[in-house]
Amino acid sequence: MTYEAEIVTQKKLATDCYRLEFYAPEIALSAQPGQFLMVKTSLTLDPLLRRPLSIQSVDHARGLVKVVYRVVGKGTALLAAKKLGRRLNVLGPLGRGFTMLTNGKFAVVAGGLGMAPLYFLVQRLKALGNEVTVFYGAQNRYQLVLVEQLAGLRVNYVTATDNGSSGFKGTVVDLLREKGLPPVDIVYAAGPPPMLRALGELLREVGMPRTEVSLEERMGCGIGACQGCAVKVHGTEGPVYKRVCADGPVFSAEEVIWE
Numbered sequence: 210m211t212y213e214a215e216i217v218t219q220k221k222l223a224t225d226c227y228r229l230e231f232y233a234p235e236i237a238l239s240a241q242p243g244q245f246l247m248v249k250t251s252l253t254l255d256p257l258l259r260r261p262l263s264i265q266s267v268d269h270a271r272g273l274v275k276v277v278y279r280v281v282g283k284g285t286a287l288l289a290a291k292k293l294g295r296r297l298n299v300l301g302p303l304g305r306g307f308t309m310l311t312n313g314k315f316a317v318v319a320g321g322l323g324m325a326p327l328y329f330l331v332q333r334l335k336a337l338g339n340e341v342t343v344f345y346g347a348q349n350r351y352q353l354v355l356v357e358q359l360a361g362l363r364v365n366y367v368t369a370t371d372n373g374s375s376g377f378k379g380t381v382v383d384l385l386r387e388k389g390l391p392p393v394d395i396v397y398a399a400g401p402p403p404m405l406r407a408l409g410e411l412l413r414e415v416g417m418p419r420t421e422v423s424l425e426e427r428m429g430c431g432i433g434a435c436q437g438c439a440v441k442v443h444g445t446e447g448p449v450y451k452r453v454c455a456d457g458p459v460f461s462a463e464e465v466i467w468e
């Protein structure tokens with residue numbers, strides 16, 4: 210479904226990083242953690258394609274939806290220039306999200322803006338009475354953009370930064386290697402591909418607990434029609450391709466072939 214959603218807030222969180230909130234009660238009601246939206250960033254044909262953004266959180270009561278994004282090109286720059294009260298054309302919620310369980314123990318491993326879909330997940334896992342530990346890494350403390358919101362969820366979290374400006378000095382995977390992974394039912398992860406690959410290697414060394422990763426690929430349609438977002442995964446008879454938009458974006462880490 211597409212919606213013309215009114216922009217309610219637009220806040221700069223760090224250099225080139227923004228949180229945008231819009232009114233879309235249907236999305237707020239139906240969205241599941243790990244799902245994403247295809248956002249039309251321009252009223253013209255440039256850029257032609259919608260841009261995929263993860264749902265960072267929803268507010269059922271007020272019908273609000275938040276996304277957090279980094280300006281990396283034309284589409285996200287146009288999004289950052291949008292003013293309050295303007296309408297945003299949004300398609301979604303799309304894709305298959307994270308597995309949700311109750312009364313379990315979970316580890317959440319986030320790199321940079323990978324925290325956006327994982328924040329929504331942590332929020333829901335906590336609401337379902339689960340025990341959640343978050344490992345959150347970024348280049349520096351200014352890039353740990355959702356750390357305050359995380360603190361508000363009263364969840365156990367540890368941070369890692371490449372330059373040591375917050376928490377552990379090193380990557381979030383270095384942190385896990387040093388501190389060890391607590392016994393958990395599922396590890397959930399999202400972040401840059403090198404981080405996810407390194408995490409997969411570490412988890413294999415410790416016996417590969419069940420792990421779900423959220424993948425990002427450039428997308429065309431976002432609804433499974435163009436094959437533009439294909440990723441290689443292990444099939445029963447060798448490698449096969451799956452579509453990040455329709456078969457994911459959440460996949461079992463064991464399934465993914467990192468290239």
Ligand SMILES: Cc1cc2nc3c(=O)[nH]c(=O)nc-3n(C[C@H](O)[C@H](O)[C@H](O)COP(=O)(O)OP(=O)(O)OC[C@H]3O[C@@H](n4cnc5c(N)ncnc54)[C@H](O)[C@@H]3O)c2cc1C
Pocket residue numbers: 245256260261262263264276277278279280281282283284285286322325326424425426427428453458
């Ligand atoms: C399921 C999904 C969820 C996402 N969630 C978020 C989110 O919550 N917050 C956020 O900031 N970004 C997210 N992204 C990435 C976001 O969609 C891209 O950054 C955005 O489309 C870039 O658009 P642009 O027009 O600004 O840049 P473009 O001009 O299209 O590209 C600028 C640069 O970014 C690179 N790039 C663009 N898209 C991607 C991509 N999908 N993966 C890797 N590199 C890319 C290009 O190769 C190029 O170097 C998500 C992507 C997917 C597939």
Ligand code: FES
Pocket residue numbers: 427428429430431432433434435436437438439452453454455
């Ligand atoms: S973006 Fe078209 S099939 Fe995934």
